[in-house]
Amino acid sequence: MENNIKITGLVLNTKDYKENDKIATLFTLERGKLSSVFRGVKKPAAKMKMAAQPFCFGEYILIERSNNYITANCTLTESFYDLAYDVERFFAGCVVLEIIDAATQEGQQNERLFVESLKALKELTYGNTNPNIIAVKFIINTLELIGYKMSFTKCSSCQASVSKPFFTAIRGGLLCPLCKDIDAQPVNLTLINNLKFIDNSDYEKLSTIKIEQSASIKLIHFIAQAFCELVGCALKSINNIA
Ligand SMILES: [Zn+2]
Missing domain, CATH: 1.20.1440.120 (Recombination protein O, C-terminal domain)
Structure with missing residues (x-):
């Protein structure tokens, strides 16, 4: 069973997963805290590289597969990453x-x-x-x-x-x-x-x-x-x- 969901979320932390992936902990408005895999984001030119960082806030499209989530897309609303300066x-x-x-x-x-x-x-x-x-x-x-x-x-x-x-x-x-x-x-x-x-x-x-x-x-x-x-x-x- 596969299901696409759209959620508003904030990345709390990430950890490395497999060779090129990351698993991010997202705090979401709709489903509370969840973990989602970001595929390929450790490659230099990855499209969702920015979206898989702590402090990123936006609209995430997740693919839900029997309680696991894979991030399909993200539109950043705000990156609080500016506070890193x-x-x-x-x-x-x-x-x-x-x-x-x-x-x-x-x-x-x-x-x-x-x-x-x-x-x-x-x-x-x-x-x-x-x-x-x-x-x-x-x-x-x-x-x-x-x-x-x-x-x-x-x-x-x-x-x-x-x-x-x-x-x-x-x-x-x-x-x-x-x-x-x-x-x-x-x-x-x-x-x-x-x-x-x-x-x-x-x-x-x-x-x-x-x-x-x-x-x-x-x-x-x-x-x-x-x-x-x-x-x-x-x-x-x-x-x-x-
Ligand atoms: Zn007292």
Whole structure:
């Protein structure tokens, strides 16, 4: 049984396959995450060479054969690959792609996460906000979309305002000194306040945040760590941000 489908998708990553082929992981609007073979794209003059790269976004025609996909054609709508010209934006973009991969299961559609991903990549490519802050925003929103809403405003247990904050990802984030458990880590109040601001602001407003580069690096590592604990994964791309 062979079936042609048209999907809107974003390439998350690729790996080599056979001598001249690649298998790409695509995050698609219509079918969630899937793997598709790109034939011959390792040859220098291959037509779909560009379409088989991380950050490419477009309309893909796939041939479906008993749960396997082969890419027949692609029309690029946008290549966020432009962000490769700025190394900090590129590294933050790699974190976004890896977060999408870790947060999704093959074949599970998630329209809201799809829209969120495009928003974050657009801001990274065309905006002027600190790229680490955009990635932090994306991670917070992704956690919410997969069922882990984090609290940065009030104690996630007793709802009290917190001046001496503790944090446990698995219990929903912020905890007060009375509710903290043995695993809770004391955290810096400024870090929590920055997370609160990012959580409560749209992407467009994030450029107004006043934050040192070193503090933005701490923030992204902090929230990525929480993500890894909750999802049960490791993120290779976070090591580029230092
Ligand atoms: Zn409490």
